[in-house]
Amino acid sequence: SQTIHQWPATLVQPVGSPLSLECTVEGTSNPNLYWYRQAAGRGLQLLFYSVGIGQISSEVPQNLSASRPQDRQFILSSKKLLLSDSGFYLCAWSYVSYEQYFGPGTRLTVT
Amino acid sequence: DAKTTQPPSMDCAEGRAANLPCNHSTISGNEYVYWYRQIHSQGPQYIIHGLKNNETNEMASLIITEDRKSSTLILPHATLRDTAVYYCIVRVGNNAGNMLTFGGGTRLMVKP
Numbered sequence: 360s361q362t363i364h365q366w367p368a369t370l371v372q373p374v375g376s377p378l379s380l381e382c383t384v385e386g387t388s389n390p391n392l393y394w395y396r397q398a399a400g401r402g403l404q405l406l407f408y409s410v411g412i413g414q415i416s417s418e419v420p421q422n423l424s425a426s427r428p429q430d431r432q433f434i435l436s437s438k439k440l441l442l443s444d445s446g447f448y449l450c451a452w453s454y455v456s457y458e459q460y461f462g463p464g465t466r467l468t469v470t
Numbered sequence: 471d472a473k474t475t476q477p478p479s480m481d482c483a484e485g486r487a488a489n490l491p492c493n494h495s496t497i498s499g500n501e502y503v504y505w506y507r508q509i510h511s512q513g514p515q516y517i518i519h520g521l522k523n524n525e526t527n528e529m530a531s532l533i534i535t536e537d538r539k540s541s542t543l544i545l546p547h548a549t550l551r552d553t554a555v556y557y558c559i560v561r562v563g564n565n566a567g568n569m570l571t572f573g574g575g576t577r578l579m580v581k582p
Contacts, residue, residue: 461513
């Protein structure tokens with residue numbers, strides 16, 4: 360069966376510091392991968408999606424970037440965090456079917 | 471993708487059916503209706519989806535009106551663990567990016 364992992368689960372970072380969040384998927388190959396962000400009390404916002412290694416599409420212009428160095432690995436990064444980057448970051452995957460399956464999320468607090 | 475409208479919150483008694491409505495009056499012929507839910511501090515969980523026929527699985531039933539402009543998610547016997555935010559999403563089924571656009575959802579509170 361497929362599983363999706365995210366780490367870390369929680370993170371507290373100062374403004375201006377770098378960020379690296381990692382997502383990996385097991386049990387499938389060539390999945391579509393997604394990064395979403397959820398601000399407190401808000402709906403989910405799609406940040407990036409990838410249909411293959413090295414293929415990244417950005418939905419929202421911001422100081423975040425994403426990379427897919429391996430088939431089942433998706434990384435969300437920032438060189439300098441802003442206060443507005445605080446939120447709940449969710450990675451998701453989908454394959455042949457149209458459903459997306461979400462990871463446990465990373466709660467980021469920028470101080 | 472078409473926009474959806476859901477009530478911001480609903481209450482339901484434990485053991486009773488929870489009926490969550492969703493309006494999607496601008497839905498296109500190739501757009502599917504999806505339902506996800508998010509329990510507090512967890513990632514969203516897929517529930518069910520459909521195109522025009524009613525659908526049922528082990529979690530819920532999805533009733534889509536004949537004109538497809540609205541739908542209802544039915545949890546037949548709600549439990550306290552069904553307390554969550556429920557998202558109704560309409561999306562082109564063969565979207566290459568397979569993206570989901572989440573709105574505000576309905577916060578369902580199941581009460582004992």
